[in-house]
Amino acid sequence: MKKEMLRFSGVSLIYHTKLGETKAADALSFSVSEGEFVAVIGPSGCGKTTLLSLAAGLLKPSEGLVERQGSCGYMLQRDELFGWRTVEKNIFLPLEIKHIKTEENCERARALARKYGLGDFLQSYPSALSGGMRQRAALIRTLATDPDVLLLDEPFSALDYQTRLNVTEDVSGIIRSEGKTALLITHDISEAISLADRILVLSPRPARVTHEHTLDFGEEKNPMRRREMNGFSGWFEILWKELNA
């Protein structure tokens, strides 16, 4: 039995605004264990980002309990690199914020950047990077503090199709080879199938977990090859029906 890194037990969340209240999460219960890659799919506006904010501890649940082991790293839809900082300084940002900017940690972050093809760009400004490279830099920034759980909020949806396939491959490769636990939010069914070990399907707002599937691609973790496997279209059909039920 693997260690549970993240557990939601009956988590609900209500947003309160001047105009009224919006229930964005309804009795969410699920867990993510160590080293697992879980994708969450749901229609847009159903409460996916809310779920991730809850997981990160940025929001307190109105009801229920969120338990997380260890630290987490958050990656957003857009890279959100700071244009006035070099790529290297961007990658060091979480180290600065957490007051752990030691020479050792900096070198670790630099090594990650070099390993994943950003070595020559450490002293450049983000504007010199292509969309795909910017997203890779954002992932390395997220990994700089060596977080235990990665929370990814539609990190590929702002990229054009061609770049998206490449970056998905890149990012999944990095996450797998670093052995990270990941919770990926997406509204793209094929992206979820090509990346995840397990998929949670959410209902329209307020988000509830309606279905949960463990994918059967065995040891095949590569998104490109998964897309060419036999089971792929079958999973697509199942999930598409569940999403549009």
Add this chain to the structure above:
Amino acid sequence: MKKQKSMGFSAEHRQFLKKRRQNVALVWSLRLGILVLLLGLWELSADLGWVDPFLTSSPSRIANTIASLYDDGTLFYHIGTTLWETLAGFAIAVAVGYGVALALWWSETVRKMLEPYIVVINALPKIALGPLIIIWFGTGSTAILFMTVLVGVIVAIMHMLSAFIETDKNKMLLLRSMGASKFQILTRLVVPSSLPAFISMLKVNVGMAWIGSIMGEYIVSRAGLGYLIVYGGQVFRLDLVMSATLILCVLAAGMYFLVVLLEKILLKNTEN
């Protein structure tokens, strides 16, 4: 880029660069040309008696007036007085305005509390406070400095506050997900990302500072370019009025240019 040798480029690109250079040269010669033309026409119409130089002055009379101000040693005294009031007022307005805007960003309660007062003070024509300022601060430089600060500071506050408030929400979320404190969000994100707004605030405030100092000198002063203009008007020496105005133009343009230079230095690496 600019310094790159044009040798490596294709003939077509060299042609393009040449055309561009020619275009820039043309624009500059036209700019200079129109100035020379206007000055010449002005001088000529005054000399030939088409207009009354007593009312319109003329370039040569302006040059003579400036020379005589220089000779009796008062030219730099007046320039220095106005320049000091303007620069000091500018610096104080910018610093205080930035500080207040930061405080207002920090506390939403304080912001909401002060909002209506700021709006009212902004709408008030500052010159209405002239008599009060004279009574409180006398008729010296302090009064003018106060007027200059007053004109600039509200603009600085409003400009910077709106920039602080518009800080990218997703970047804030990112920092909060890293566990950043409010102070860290301020120093790592709010201040650097508002740098372009800071520069544009400086540009606006260069103008505000000159309005403040000259307006102040109109009301109270015994020295400075604004004083020369008012005095020249009262004794009907339009040569003096024109001369002081011309010097003012040059100084204001110079100060604006310095801000543009600062902008080039500060913003050279960012993508905003």
